[in-house]
Amino acid sequence: MSTTQTLAPLATGEARKMATREAYGAALLELGAQRKDVVVLDADLSGSTKTKAFSQAHPDRFFNLGVAEANMIGTAAGLATTGLTVFASSFAMFAAGKPWEQIRQSVCVPELNVKICATHAGLTVGEDGKSHQMLEDVALMRVLPHMRVIVPADGVEAAQAVHAVAAADGPFYVRLSRASTPILFSEDYRFEIGKGAVLREGTDLCLVACGVTVAAALEAADLLAQQGTNARVINLATIDPIDTELLVQSARQCGAVLTVEEHQIRGGLGDAVAHVLVHHHPVPMDMLGMDDEFGQSGGADELLAHYGLDASSIARRAQELLRR
Amino acid sequence: MTLTQSRILEIQQTAHQVREDVVRMVHAAACGHPGGPLGMADFLSTLFLEHFNLTPENRHAPDRDRFILGNGHTCAGYYALLARKGLIPQEELMSFRKFGSRLQGHPHRNLDMGIDFSTGSLGNSLSVAVGMALGARLAGYENRVYSISSDGESQEGQIWEAATSASHYRLGNLTVIVDFNNIQIDGEMRKVMDVRDLRAKYEAFGWHAMDVDGHDVLAVHDALEAAQAVTDRPSALIAHTTIGKGVSFMEGKASWHGVAPNDEQAAQALEELAQSAP
Ligand SMILES: Cc1ncc(C[n+]2csc(CCOP(=O)(O)OP(=O)(O)O)c2C)c(N)n1
Numbered sequence: 001m002s003t004t005q006t007l008a009p010l011a012t013g014e015a016r017k018m019a020t021r022e023a024y025g026a027a028l029l030e031l032g033a034q035r036k037d038v039v040v041l042d043a044d045l046s047g048s049t050k051t052k053a054f055s056q057a058h059p060d061r062f063f064n065l066g067v068a069e070a071n072m073i074g075t076a077a078g079l080a081t082t083g084l085t086v087f088a089s090s091f092a093m094f095a096a097g098k099p100w101e102q103i104r105q106s107v108c109v110p111e112l113n114v115k116i117c118a119t120h121a122g123l124t125v126g127e128d129g130k131s132h133q134m135l136e137d138v139a140l141m142r143v144l145p146h147m148r149v150i151v152p153a154d155g156v157e158a159a160q161a162v163h164a165v166a167a168a169d170g171p172f173y174v175r176l177s178r179a180s181t182p183i184l185f186s187e188d189y190r191f192e193i194g195k196g197a198v199l200r201e202g203t204d205l206c207l208v209a210c211g212v213t214v215a216a217a218l219e220a221a222d223l224l225a226q227q228g229t230n231a232r233v234i235n236l237a238t239i240d241p242i243d244t245e246l247l248v249q250s251a252r253q254c255g256a257v258l259t260v261e262e263h264q265i266r267g268g269l270g271d272a273v274a275h276v277l278v279h280h281h282p283v284p285m286d287m288l289g290m291d292d293e294f295g296q297s298g299g300a301d302e303l304l305a306h307y308g309l310d311a312s313s314i315a316r317r318a319q320e321l322l323r324r
Numbered sequence: 325m326t327l328t329q330s331r332i333l334e335i336q337q338t339a340h341q342v343r344e345d346v347v348r349m350v351h352a353a354a355c356g357h358p359g360g361p362l363g364m365a366d367f368l369s370t371l372f373l374e375h376f377n378l379t380p381e382n383r384h385a386p387d388r389d390r391f392i393l394g395n396g397h398t399c400a401g402y403y404a405l406l407a408r409k410g411l412i413p414q415e416e417l418m419s420f421r422k423f424g425s426r427l428q429g430h431p432h433r434n435l436d437m438g439i440d441f442s443t444g445s446l447g448n449s450l451s452v453a454v455g456m457a458l459g460a461r462l463a464g465y466e467n468r469v470y471s472i473s474s475d476g477e478s479q480e481g482q483i484w485e486a487a488t489s490a491s492h493y494r495l496g497n498l499t500v501i502v503d504f505n506n507i508q509i510d511g512e513m514r515k516v517m518d519v520r521d522l523r524a525k526y527e528a529f530g531w532h533a534m535d536v537d538g539h540d541v542l543a544v545h546d547a548l549e550a551a552q553a554v555t556d557r558p559s560a561l562i563a564h565t566t567i568g569k570g571v572s573f574m575e576g577k578a579s580w581h582g583v584a585p586n587d588e589q590a591a592q593a594l595e596e597l598a599q600s601a602p
Contacts, residue, residue, distance in 0.1 A: 044476065044510045044517070064510055066479035066517025067446050093445060127355050127421040129429035131396065131444025298423030306423070 015182040018155035020211075021119040024176050025050025027162035028087060032058045038166065039079055041065060041088040043072045048178075049089040049119045073099040073114075077106035080113045085166055088114060092121035092134035092175060100140055107171050108146045115165045116141075117174045122262035123290075123307060124179040124212055124300040133295035139267025141173040142240040148193065149240040151175040151269075153214035154184040157237055160191035168193060175211060179300045182215050184235075196243040198250075202230035205318055206254035208247070210236050210269050213260040213288075216304070219311035220260075224318055231318060239269055244276050251281045258286050258318050262309060265289040286321045288314060327374070327545050335541045336602040338408055339369040343570045343597055345404035345417055351590035353421035356429065359580035360474070361401025363538070363565040364503050368472075370544040371501070372405045375552075376470055380410045383438045387465040390456045392441045394449025395474040395503060396430040397582065402439075403427050411438035447480025449473060450500060454490050457498040457558075468552070471500045476508035478519045484529070487558075491530030496555035499548065500526075503538065505567040507578045526560035538563030570597055 031038045032054050039061045046052040046064060055062035065072040069090055076088040089095065095118035096103070107114045118137060125132045141149045150165065150172065152158035158176060165172040184199070199214070200221050209217035214235045221231040232254050236243065251257055257277065259270035270287030277283060288308055295303060304310050308317070327335075342365045350356040372378075375389075382388045393402050400420060406412045412427075419425035426437060430444025440456075443449055453471035460467050477483060490498055502522055506513045513519065526533035532554040536547040544563065551559035567581070568574025571593040585593055 042510075044479075044508050046510050048509070064516050066513075067476045067508065068479045068481060068517070070481060098445065098447070127353065127429045129421075129444070130432065131430040131442065296423070297421050297425060297429040302423045 017180040017182055019178060019180045020152050020155055020158035020176040021050045021178060023155035023158035024117055024119070024162055024174070025053050027159040028054045029057055031163065031166050032061065035085065035166070037083065037085050039063070039084050039086050041072050041076050041086065043067060043069045043090040043094065045090050048091070049117070051089050069094045070099040070102045073102040074106050076114045077110070077112050084113070086114045087117055089117045089119065091132060092118035092137045093132055096137035096140050096173065097134060104144055108144045111146045111170050113169055115172045115174065117162065117176060119176040120178040121175045122177065122212065123295050123303040123309070124177055124262065126179070126300045126303065127297045129297040130294040135262070135264050135290045135295065136267065137173070137175060138239055138263050138269065142272060143267070147171045147173055147240065148238070149173045149175070150193070150238050151210040152237055153211060153235050154181060156183060156185040156187065156189055157191050160189070161237065164191060164193050177212050179212065181212050184215060184218070191237065194238050194241045194243060196234050196236045196238070196246040198232060199235050200231070200233040202232040203253050204229045204231060205256040205258060205322055206232040206234060206250040207258050207260060207314065207318065208234045208236050208269065208273055209260040210239065212262055213309055216309060216311045216314055217260050220314035220318065223311055223315040227315070227319070229318065229322065236269060236273070239272050242272055242276055244280065247273055247276045248280045251277050251283045256284045256321050258288065258314070258321055260309065260314055261289040262304070263289050265291055284321060284324055286317060288317055327542055332541050333602060335369050335373050336366070338373055339365040340597065340601050341408065342369060342401050342404040344594060345407070346400045347571070347585065347590055347593045347597065349400045349404070349417050349420040350584045352418050354584050356400060356421055356584055357397045357582045358400070358585065359507070359567040359574055359577070360395060360398035360503065362571060362574065363505050363567045363569045364398060364401055365569070366541055367501060367538045367544045367563045367565070368401060368405055370541050371470060371548065372409060374545055375548050378409060378411070378438050383411060384435055386463065387467050389467045390440050390453070390469045392449050392453050392456070393431055393443050393472050394477050395446065395472060396443030398503070399431045402431065406438050409438070446477040447482040449477070450483050450486035450490070453498055453500070454486050454493070454495065457490070457495040458493060460497055461495070467497065469498045471498065472503065473500055474503040475506060475513045475519055475522070478502065478522060479517050487526060487529040487531065490558040494556050495558045498558040499551045499561065500558070501561045501563050503565055504562050505565045507567045507576070507581060509578065509581050511578045522562045523560070530557060531560045532557050533560040533562065535562045535564060538565035539569060570600060572596060
């Protein structure tokens, strides 16, 4: 096993909750105090992306570009050429979607030290609806050479991931959420770029999740256990570079893999895992996520359930996969 | 033609009803954007009642006027006006932003409801309006394209690409109205990212451009008529407005850009609106 991580004791019902964007804001503030080379850019969403605390503590190292995301990415690239470590934030739709070509040409081609930390990703944006529910960003980012893609599962992991990307040179995309989600990890959890984590042992099948779907996958594993199925649960926080070793080993030991993501199935986590397994150890596999459609307005939990990303839908799909 | 006093009053009354609807809708949704639509109610009501020719009968007619709400987050007021025009049942307004509703958090193209285009991502709208205007001209239609934008949206570079092409193609059938309230999410536009004098900018881009008091129904009407008279260039009306207009505690405040009033605040807002009813 490459890494086995311990879970914080999670008393159901009284779980502490936090949005990963909150953890990002707090980590940025720490970084700002520790390192003078850290600058932060935003595009008129600093209250929502949580860069505001940094902007107040270090107004000279914060640049609000207004509603102009392509300009923000280009500016980030220019700042990075002067030796700075640049964080740039907006909602995922506008941080990854709108300025994709600028990210490719001005950040990834020259391999600059720009960390795009995008909040409000996925369905859990909720009521704002399809124009704001970014379900294609992992695909858009992982296809880019030199871009590394991280989707933290909770506040503890998000904070560590922010510090980790600040310490590593080059482009990163960190996908963060608006919604408050359960804290899954204890403080002794150690996030490492490129490493997945086994959150629950099992050998009947392997659930691979990232971001907000990790908590649901853990719950699904509980439901499956009640039905006599022992599911392994992997938190694959880094989608690129992917943890090939852990995935291949799990496919071998479990014999079937179900991926769960708050993203289009095409191009996302499911595709990334399938890509590894098809080369190294093909096993029966299924993928849960958005199946080639856009979202709609609604409450975050309502939408997750509607699109089959809640615990009971995951458990049902796992049983179907095992019967195949 | 100028407006009669009674017609001005009718438009003001519609704007007032739109404001009440907006407060009720955003309150019922418990999320959304009340400030923008309260500020835009006067100029949008003037446009919808006096100029934009959409009706339930012509909603699918290819030569109808077109409307695109670039600042899609302000759609509560748009939906309320579509209801006043008979394109959406008034009862449906209260489903705003709820799961399964046609009234999405940002407009989704639905010609049955008279919604010509999906918006929500700022900066995309004016290019689409240019395409609509080019297509209408190619077909030989006499209709107009109305594109709504905002000071915040004017920070997006694509707006200026569209502005360049609209004057290049001499789109006399295109009018943009900019909701200029000096407010965006992170605070005062002048402090966040100053777009400066938009009238002068649009003029420099080859447009017919005017500043107008966005709360003065007659002035807005006159400006729209003046725009229609200019046929060799697109027109831009910079509508100066107050965000949250009509609700004292929301007026001029960025904090009311995208937050729903609670029960008490909604009640107070509706009471204030009732007292100032035209
Ligand atoms: C491309 C894009 N970037 C960011 C946002 C998020 N956003 C929604 S409204 C808004 C501020 C827009 O300013 P303005 O339209 O002037 O706001 P208002 O006057 O309604 O407060 C922002 C940044 C968005 N919808 N689209």
